[in-house]
Amino acid sequence: MDVISVQDGPATGSGRRILVYVAIALLVVAVAAGGYALLHRDDRSPVTAAPCPGLETPSGSGFALARADTAAGPECxxxxxxxxxxxxxxxxxxxxxxxxxxxxxxxxxxxxxxxxxxxxxxxxxxxxxxxxxxxxxxxxxxxxxxxxxxxxxxxxxxxxxxxxxxxxxxxxxxxxxxxxxxxxxxxxxxxxxxxxxxxxxxxxxxxxxxxxxxxxxxxxxxxxxxxxxxxxxxxxxxxxxxxxPPNQQYTAALSAYLSRRPEIRGGYLVWDRNPDNYVQKLRTNFIATFGAEFHLGDHNHAFNGSKPPVPGTPRLFSDIVRNICAVDPELVFYSGRDRDLPAFVDALGTRGQCQKRVRPILIATGATGLTIARDRLDDARVGVLDASSTDPVSWGAGGPxxxxxxxxxxxxxxxxxxxxxxxxxxxxxxxxxxxxxxxxxxxxxxxxxxxxxxxxxxxxxxxxxxxxxxxxxxxxxxxxxxxxxxxxxxxxxxxxxxxxxxxDLWPVGKPVPVIRIGAATKGWPAGTPWTTPLLPNGS
Missing domain, CATH: 3.40.50.2300 (Response regulator)
Incomplete structure (x- = not known):
């Protein structure tokens, strides 16, 4: 089976790569109708010249597909x-x-x-x-x-x-x-x-x-x-x-919303230590915006999220829950993927083992696509304040x-x-x-x-x-x-x-509503959606 392999050359300021072709007869495959270059830059996932199942050739009129080995196994x-x-x-x-x-x-x-x-x-x-x-x-x-x-x-x-x-x-x-x-x-x-x-x-x-x-x-x-x-x-x-909007604007929306409840002072930061741009930048923004006010320098704990690469066993929250029991914050800032939030909520539901008085707790985060069951939150006595790009429940009802x-x-x-x-x-x-x-x-x-x-x-x-x-x-x-x-x-x-x-080509004028999920958010105001301003260079 012929494989066309390309390796990365030394990094340059422009991000251009030096392409090293290792198949003399297959330097570039170009098809006039729908040109396609079967190139490869990741030796862990070779792209081959073999056609995909159900196809006689790798490319033709209206398609260009090649077999590849990925985390899901063979795919096209x-x-x-x-x-x-x-x-x-x-x-x-x-x-x-x-x-x-x-x-x-x-x-x-x-x-x-x-x-x-x-x-x-x-x-x-x-x-x-x-x-x-x-x-x-x-x-x-x-x-x-x-x-x-x-x-x-x-x-x-x-x-x-x-x-x-x-x-x-x-x-x-x-x-x-x-x-x-x-x-x-x-x-x-x-x-x-x-x-x-x-x-x-x-x-x-x-x-x-x-x-x-x-x-x-x-x-x-x-x-x-x-x-x-x-x-x-x-x-x-x-x-x-x-x-x-960028994470910075999600954080700004949460800050504007939380300013309406100045009595809320106790906070704790839970963050994913994985090398993931989204969670790393959200954590940075949480610390910059809320660190001093909510003492996040002393009150924080990391976990391993489930999105690869994972530098250790994912979703271990028992130590975090014990620390939250000791600090007893009113608000937990969550800098992690939404796929790991249900497991964290379930872990918080066990905090009755370390607290004589279990009071409701709120998780503040910024994510589009957060779909956690309300009954799951209610069982754990947890609510979520989510700065999001969309609010389909309220918008579907024609809300403000x-x-x-x-x-x-x-x-x-x-x-x-x-x-x-x-x-x-x-x-x-x-x-x-x-x-x-x-x-x-x-x-x-x-x-x-x-x-x-x-x-x-x-x-x-x-x-x-x-x-x-x-x-x-x-x-x-x-x-x-x-x-x-x-x-x-x-x-x-x-x-x-x-x-x-x-x-940096972020949207201007984009609304960022803060969505309230769960019975624990009762009494928190609906608020007016934050609107992203023009901030030069994303600052």
Whole structure:
């Protein structure tokens, strides 16, 4: 079996890598229709030239897939547009949405004389214990992207702009552990040209080093990337836009909210020691904002989260609970992944063994996608204050602060087919569908702004030569910048990106509601959602 291997060279300031090819006859595989380079930068997860199950070749019209060994075992990494393939996923619900997106892509292709371009959705399409995303998160992300595609391709003008161009989604699997990110990002670079170019990449999974590296490489390729749920403050690259606010703004939202209860002074910090950008940056922000007031320098304890790599046995909370019993804080700041929060809550439920008087305790955190059962919290006498990018329960009821574009999105998302998509209210609960919808919508909105500007120039050009009206990746990047009066119609709250002064491409004007979960939060006010300000360089 032939393997194409690429090793990293010495690091440079630009992040460029020296590629060492070890197969003379297989330096680069380029296919004119959907070019694909089978490259590899991680010897633990070799990408081979063998075709995936059900396919006769690694690439063809409308797809480019290769076998890879990842944390989930063998799976298929690469991209599909018009060829339906599950990537190795065994989740029937995920595969059904993949099939619906491919069917829409084919419908777009088959419309005569209607211009269309492509937007990639880059993330793991398969899951495994300890993987970057769960089956539910993958499902909801794809549902949100599909909702944006269907709204964009509805054939009528809307808040997204003119009816055209239409959009295909390039579904791109980087592996359950994201180990194939370099392979697939370089492959996407080959889709920038042609009559239907790739104009943006959305999704980008979670805040881990592979995500930032992918953003850096896409910047080198001059393709705008739009992260849906990444929040770590160091997720920064020249062309990497983010729909979610950074951890610093989650912390600012919590600070503004807690200021309404100045009598709360006792605090404790529980933090994940794993090398994970999200939890590390959240801990840094908690200490900077709350450390002095809540004495977190003395009152803190680390644990090993369950997301690999794990430097020890994960989810050992008994010592932490004993310390919390001794300190008896009113508030626990939690800097960890939401996948580990239920185990921590269960451990807190045993604190009656070390406290004569068990009083309710609140956990303060910042996360989109936090879905913990209320009865689990109530059994442990624990409540959660979560600074989040979404609040689907309140917004679904039309509560105060509901974003202007949320109701129409939710109606399309949950209405029965054919008028709607037939998904459920429960599918909105994690927030992933909302945020991934907004990432694709941002690309659609920018592409149509660019196409409209070019059409207007051609209509008024006088004697000047006409310009091509098809959006390009470079022009879509430029069109993503707006202002307080020119916002992306996001369902999670209209937002904009400002080019000058820069703020590392974090969203401006994005609401950050603080969600109260559990009976222990009774008596805490609903509050007004924090709105992200323009903070130059993310500070």
């Amino acid at each position: 990494v690469g991209w599909i547009v018009e060829r339906d393939h599950p990537f190795g996923s065994g989740d029937a619900a995920v595969n059904a949405v993949i099939s619906r997106i491919v069917a829409e892509n084919v419908r777009v292709r088959d419309q005569a004389d209607v211009p269309y371009v492509r937007i990639a959705v880059l993330m793991p399409m398969t899951s495994a214990p300890g993987g970057a995303m769960s089956d539910a998160e993958i499902l909801h992300s794809l549902q949100g992207a599909y909702a944006a595609q269907r709204q964009a391709n509805a054939g009528k003008a809307s808040e997204l702009g003119d009816p055209t161009p239409l959009f295909q989604l390039v579904l791109t699997n980087e592996g359950t552990d994201q180990s194939a990110w370099a392979t697939v990002v370089d492959a996407l670079g080959g889709l920038k040209e042609g009559a239907h170019p790739l104009v943006a990449v959305t999704g980008l999974s979670i805040s881990v080093p592979q995500t930032r590296l992918a953003g850096e490489r896409l910047s080198e390729l001059r393709i705008p990337a739009i992260g849906a749920v990444i929040t770590a403050d160091d997720m920064v690259a020249p062309w990497l836009f983010k729909i979610s 602060g509901t974003p202007a574009h949320y109701a129409a999105f939710a109606r399309l998302f949950t209405s029965p087919e054919p008028a709607g998509l037939g998904f459920t209210d429960a599918d909105l609960g994690s927030g992933y569908a909302i945020m991934h919808r907004d990432a694709v919508v941002a690309a659609v909105w920018a592409a149509r702004r660019d196409a409209a500007a070019k059409a207007h120039r051609n209509a008024t050009r006088g004697g000047e030569p006409a310009v091509a009206e098809t959006p390009t990746a470079e022009d879509v990047r430029n069109a993503l910048f707006g202002s307080s009066t020119d916002r992306i119609p996001a369902a999670s709250g209209a937002l904009y990106f400002q080019e000058q002064p820069g703020n």
